[in-house]
Amino acid sequence: MTVGGAGAGESAARRVAILGGGPAGLAAAQAALAAGARVTLLDEGGRLGGQYWRHHEQLTDRRLQHGWARFERLRGVLDRAEVHTGASVWSAEASDGAVRLRAVVGPADAAGRTALEVEADAVVVATGAHDLALPVPGWTLPGVTTAGAAQALAKRDGVTVGRRTIVSGAGPFLLPVAQSLAIAGAEVVGVHEASRLGGLAAGWLPRPWQLAGKAGELVEYVGALARHRIPYRIGSGVVRVLGTDRVEGVVIAALDAEWRPIPGTEREIACDSVALGHGFTPRLEVAISLGAAIEGDRRGRFVVVDDAQRTSAAGVYAAGEITGIGGADAALAEGAVAGFMAAGGSLDDDRMRGPLAVRRRMRAFAARLERAHGIRPGWTSWLADDTVVCRCENVTRRTIADRADAPLRAMKLATRAGLGACQGRTCGRAVEAIVAEAGGAPEGFDRRPVLAPVRLGEVAALGQGNGVGAAAAAISIDDRAESTVAAAEPRQ
Structure with missing residues (x-):
C-alpha cells in the first residue's frame, strides 16, 4: 500500500524526495531538513558519496578523499531522513502537484529486490554525471578503463588498473586521477592533456583572482606529480592502444588545436594500462522522464534551471552536474539551494x-x-x-558513418549503436560526432526512455502490492521506521 500525506497529529511539512547521494544530493538533503521538510533520499550506489566521495570503510586511504570532513557532516544529518541506497529508480512521474517515484532496492542482479514507491510534493534530481571517454583504436583491450573507473578503484579499494599506467584525455580531473593511482602504488608513465597552450590560456588566464578558491587544489596536484615524477604533457594524447590480448603499449601523438593528430609526431610508449577521460556526461534520464526542459548541443546538454534551481516541470528541482559540469563545489552549492527551495524556503533567507x-x-x-x-x-x-x-553491440565507426544520412532512430535500429546495456551512455557523444562529420543530423542520444533495468516480475509485484522475491515495500516518506525495516529484510 502506498501512504501519502501527513499522519494524524503531524504537521503538514513538505515532503521532498532527493535522487542521488553525491555532493549535490547530500547538500540538498541537509538544506531541506534545515527548512523543516520530511526527506527521502534514494541513491543507486551501495554507499553514499556519489562519484566524488568513493570509499570503503576499511580500505580507503584518506589521502585520496578530498573534503572528507564535509562528507561526514552531510552524512551526519541523515538520521533525520529516510535513506535508501542500492535504489534503482525505473519510473518517475510529476503531475497534479505531486511527484511519484518507483524503484527497486537491492543488488542489480539480485532476484529478490524490494519494490519501493515514493510520493512527494517536490523532488530534487541530483543524478550527477558519468565519465566520457572518447574511443580510440584498441580501447576495447583489457587494461583500458575510464579515468573515473581507475580513480574509483584506487580511492575505494586501494587497487590499481595496472603497474604502468598512461592517463590521457582532457580536463583538470586527470590530475587527481594520476595522484590517486600513484598513491595506490602504480607507476604513472605520463599524463597527456589534449588541449594546447592557447586553449588552456584562453580558459584559465583571464581574471585569475576568480580562481583563488581552486589554487590550493592545483598546488596539491602539481606537488603530487612532482613527488612521483609524473610527466605532464599538453597538446598530446593517446591515439591508439597497442596489444593483442591486453594492453602492451600506446601510441602518443601531438594534437593540433582541433585535436587532430599531427603527422610525424607519433611515438610508442610501453605500458600495461590506460585511463581515458575526456570530461563528463550528465545523467539526464530521470530529469527528462519528469518533463524537465533540456538545452544545449553536442558539446553538452543540460537541465534548464532558474535561480531557485527549479526546472520547467512543476515540483521538480535539479542540482549538480546535470545542470552543468562544474565540480563538487558547484554541486554542493546548487544542492543546498535546490533542497532549501524544494522545502518551501526563500532565496532571501540568510542561510x-x-x-x-x-x-x-x-x-x-x-x-x-x-x-x-x-x-x-x-x-x-x-x-x-x-x-x-x-562497445555493447560491437558497432564500428564505418558502420555508423555509412548510415549517417538516416534519421537517428533508423540509424540506431539498423546498426544497433546505442541499443545495448548502457543505452548509449558510453557511446552516445561519439556516435553523434561521427554522424555529424558524415553529414547527418544527430537528434540527441540523451532522449532515452530507459531509466534502469527492471524485471517484469518486479513491476508486476509493485502493481499488485505483492512481494518481490521474499517481500516488497510500497512506501511514502511518512512511514519511515516500518518501511526501513521492510526494505532491509530481503537483503539480509
Whole structure:
C-alpha cells in the first residue's frame, strides 16, 4: 500500500524526495531538513558519496578523499531522513502537484529486490554525471578503463588498473586521477592533456583572482606529480592502444588545436594500462522522464534551471552536474539551494547567502573549464574505419558513418549503436560526432526512455502490492521506521 500525506497529529511539512547521494544530493538533503521538510533520499550506489566521495570503510586511504570532513557532516544529518541506497529508480512521474517515484532496492542482479514507491510534493534530481571517454583504436583491450573507473578503484579499494599506467584525455580531473593511482602504488608513465597552450590560456588566464578558491587544489596536484615524477604533457594524447590480448603499449601523438593528430609526431610508449577521460556526461534520464526542459548541443546538454534551481516541470528541482559540469563545489552549492527551495524556503533567507555566492563563483569556473578543455571536433580523425565505437553491440565507426544520412532512430535500429546495456551512455557523444562529420543530423542520444533495468516480475509485484522475491515495500516518506525495516529484510 502506498501512504501519502501527513499522519494524524503531524504537521503538514513538505515532503521532498532527493535522487542521488553525491555532493549535490547530500547538500540538498541537509538544506531541506534545515527548512523543516520530511526527506527521502534514494541513491543507486551501495554507499553514499556519489562519484566524488568513493570509499570503503576499511580500505580507503584518506589521502585520496578530498573534503572528507564535509562528507561526514552531510552524512551526519541523515538520521533525520529516510535513506535508501542500492535504489534503482525505473519510473518517475510529476503531475497534479505531486511527484511519484518507483524503484527497486537491492543488488542489480539480485532476484529478490524490494519494490519501493515514493510520493512527494517536490523532488530534487541530483543524478550527477558519468565519465566520457572518447574511443580510440584498441580501447576495447583489457587494461583500458575510464579515468573515473581507475580513480574509483584506487580511492575505494586501494587497487590499481595496472603497474604502468598512461592517463590521457582532457580536463583538470586527470590530475587527481594520476595522484590517486600513484598513491595506490602504480607507476604513472605520463599524463597527456589534449588541449594546447592557447586553449588552456584562453580558459584559465583571464581574471585569475576568480580562481583563488581552486589554487590550493592545483598546488596539491602539481606537488603530487612532482613527488612521483609524473610527466605532464599538453597538446598530446593517446591515439591508439597497442596489444593483442591486453594492453602492451600506446601510441602518443601531438594534437593540433582541433585535436587532430599531427603527422610525424607519433611515438610508442610501453605500458600495461590506460585511463581515458575526456570530461563528463550528465545523467539526464530521470530529469527528462519528469518533463524537465533540456538545452544545449553536442558539446553538452543540460537541465534548464532558474535561480531557485527549479526546472520547467512543476515540483521538480535539479542540482549538480546535470545542470552543468562544474565540480563538487558547484554541486554542493546548487544542492543546498535546490533542497532549501524544494522545502518551501526563500532565496532571501540568510542561510542562502553562502551557497548563492559559491554558486556564482563556480558557474564562472564551469565556463572556464569548457573554454580550456572542451572537446574539439578533430578527435574523430584518430579513429580507423574498424574502430569499435559502440562497445555493447560491437558497432564500428564505418558502420555508423555509412548510415549517417538516416534519421537517428533508423540509424540506431539498423546498426544497433546505442541499443545495448548502457543505452548509449558510453557511446552516445561519439556516435553523434561521427554522424555529424558524415553529414547527418544527430537528434540527441540523451532522449532515452530507459531509466534502469527492471524485471517484469518486479513491476508486476509493485502493481499488485505483492512481494518481490521474499517481500516488497510500497512506501511514502511518512512511514519511515516500518518501511526501513521492510526494505532491509530481503537483503539480509
